[in-house]
Amino acid sequence: MTQPDSSIAQLRRLPPLAALRAFEAAARHVSFRQAAEELGVTPTAISHQVRLLEDSLGFALFVRRARGVVLTDAGRRLFPTLRDGFDAFERAIWELSPRPRRVAVTLSATTLFTVRRILPAIGRFRERFPDYDLRLHASDDPVDLIAGEADVAVRYGSGAFRGLVATPLLAERFGVLCSPKMAIARPNDLRGATLLHIEWRRAGKAPDWRRWARLAGIEGLAVDRGPRFTEDDHALQAAAAGSGVVLSGLALAQPTIDAGLLVHPFGPVIEGEAYHVVTTPDNRDAPAVCAVCDWLREDVV
Template sequence: MRDLPPLSSLRAFEAAARHLSFKRAADELAVTPTAVSHQIRQLEDWLDTLLFERRVRRVVLTPAGQSLYPALREGFDALLRGVDALRKPPERAALTLSATVAFTSKWLVPRVAAFRAACPGLDLSLHASDDPMDLRAGGVDLAIRYGRGVYPGLHSELLLQDRFAPVCSPRLGVRAPADLGKHPLLRFEWRRVEDDTPTWPRWFAAAGRPYKTSGGELVFSDESHSIQAAIAGHGVALASLVLVAEELASGALVQPFGPELDGFAYHVVHLESARNAERIAAVRRWLLAEAKSFPSRASPPPSRKRPGTS
């Protein structure tokens, strides 16, 4: 008999250490935070050592906790692989891909037919969320992350580099930066604003013009809503050229002038030792092929209408 503490206490510790939160661990295990705390206390008593420092509104792993967590994580991963190997495989292979709400609706959904043609034996489930999903928690096999490209513990490949520029309906008749004062500026709320976040103040600074909102502003919580408002002619949006490429190509939107601002990048990420490796490889190849055929930037408008464009 192996002299081990109760499995329930080990599960509670592994989940709490992974999330650094008793509440999130409780949500994952479908128990109360009090139950998680009790299980971890039981484990600490069994080991006669503290595993967490309880601080105001957060917990931090002690050196002992930091030492125990990797071994438990690897052990549970090995258990999961063993159990998965014995499960009856589904009739059709399936994979869940997570991405932001805007990228899912504007880039992935229009390409579903192309995916079915490229991977006819694989069912794809799209998970749209602006909260990055924990791939270790299960439920999501592959993700497209939008940011600076630093994703520790994950295999990452560049999918698309983003750029931002003013776009609007051609019905507005916007021809020059001076016309911006005649229409509302459309924007969405970034989850985090930093010095290099593409915002209207940064665009005006790059264009060498004072930041003015004499036409007013319309603010949206979702990026795709600001794009739809621009298509409807409600104002001028500072939009991702990746997300509006189809509308620029069809003429539903125009990019009347520059400059363009660097955005962040879309990366395809998955666990280094991911389950469903063959399925992940197939979807990754399809995504990279789609990105390769995707225009790196929208067709530029006439140079005389784009002062300040690099």
């Protein structure tokens, strides 16, 4: 085919854009009705634009039939070029259009709190706050919020975190947990059971078996015997498997209790402290931080 010379090509002697767009949509759907729905016009308007294009080109693009339309050979040859051209227009415009930058917000929490409470609710955060990317930092070592190592933290304690703003989130209590298969129904049943121990980092306030036995008024319980775990979750998994009875936080074990894998058969309980949402005074009102705090209060606990 003879190509137009450069001077003519620069004039862009093309049919009206509306007619080309109508044809491309009609050819893609092979339907004037569906093309009209896509472009928000009537089928008559699509038919009119296609007819204008055919008159401009001097050849037919569709064969009109009672039950629809069929592309002619010329229409089949023209359609891919127009389709690719419109796709290229859309892609170029999208790439050039300014888009709001997504905001990343980092939440730090202990490993067990992250596994037991945060991860099950992570989908709800994406639903409620699609413009924020939540980054999780799971560690039992506290991060330096002032230095910007995280934006928000969940910390366990009295709430007196120097230089930070803390809001109570979830109170913790410690009690006896075991698999329902162990059929432990009374405190005296513990005498024949394997006691599982968690090596708490805060030894001064550790909810250990000795404290629990004293509170329960049980004497002669082998409170120093049994396997020891440095990770809370490992002890809970062992208890759920029926390997023994553990003294652990009831709040963080609640999802496993709800699933029927663990039971809290009897008291007493040891009152603990609370999990707090912690921010800095400077960022407490930042929209991303407020989103995380709202989500923690309303969906996580």
